[in-house]
Amino acid sequence: MRLRSFLFLLTAHCLLLTVLGGCESLQRKFTRKPKHPSPAPSPIIQFQDYTRSMTPLDRYRKHYMIFDYWNGAFIEALQSSPLNQKRLSRASTESLGELRTMQGLLREDKAAQLAPLLEEREAIDRQVQGGGIDALRAAMPLRQLEAQSRQIHRDFFWRDVQDSLKPSSAIP
Numbered sequence: 001m002r003l004r005s006f007l008f009l010l011t012a013h014c015l016l017l018t019v020l021g022g023c024e025s026l027q028r029k030f031t032r033k034p035k036h037p038s039p040a041p042s043p044i045i046q047f048q049d050y051t052r053s054m055t056p057l058d059r060y061r062k063h064y065m066i067f068d069y070w071n072g073a074f075i076e077a078l079q080s081s082p083l084n085q086k087r088l089s090r091a092s093t094e095s096l097g098e099l100r101t102m103q104g105l106l107r108e109d110k111a112a113q114l115a116p117l118l119e120e121r122e123a124i125d126r127q128v129q130g131g132g133i134d135a136l137r138a139a140m141p142l143r144q145l146e147a148q149s150r151q152i153h154r155d156f157f158w159r160d161v162q163d164s165l166k167p168s169s170a171i172p
Contacts, residue, residue, distance in 0.1 A: 056105065056167060056168050057158065057162050060158050060161065060165055063098050063102050064098075067095055067098035067102060070095035071091075073091040073095075074088070074092055076091075078141060082135075083135055099114075100118065103115070105166060107166055109164070120148065121148065124141050
């Protein structure tokens with residue numbers, strides 16, 4: 001009899017501890033889950049315009065660096081063994097766009113010096129966009145681009161043109 005009451009008390013204590021302490025996995029089994037998951041919260045996006053805080057030199061330097069990247073990609077694309085027309089086209093378009101932006105940031109006298117290079121680059125771009133460059137005809141535009149790159153690095157490097165930049169109020 002004594003053993004029976006001891007087992008009963010022990011069982012009652014274990015049950016009491018389980019109920020009070022909770023068994024999370026057991027509790028999770030009996031919790032009703034929603035039928036449809038709740039939608040993810042939409043983030044609040046607030047863009048800030050940092051271009052107004054840039055100085056003309058910072059802006060020119062940024063576009064010069066981007067031009068240098070795309071110009072290098074254009075030269076690499078022309079040197080690659082099987083010419084990738086899509087890669088050529090993208091690199092040509094992007095480098096030409098950055099060169100135009102650089103010209104827009106310069107004063108008229110320095111921008112006029114860049115105009116012949118820009119016209120030559122536009123002619124190369126038209127040739128690339130028209131699909132007129134294949135592996136056999138890639139040598140001529142490649143030489144033109146390399147010569148242009150040297151001239152741009154020599155005459156239009158961002159440190160050399162900092163006195164020829166338009167003031168920030170004249171830039172749209």
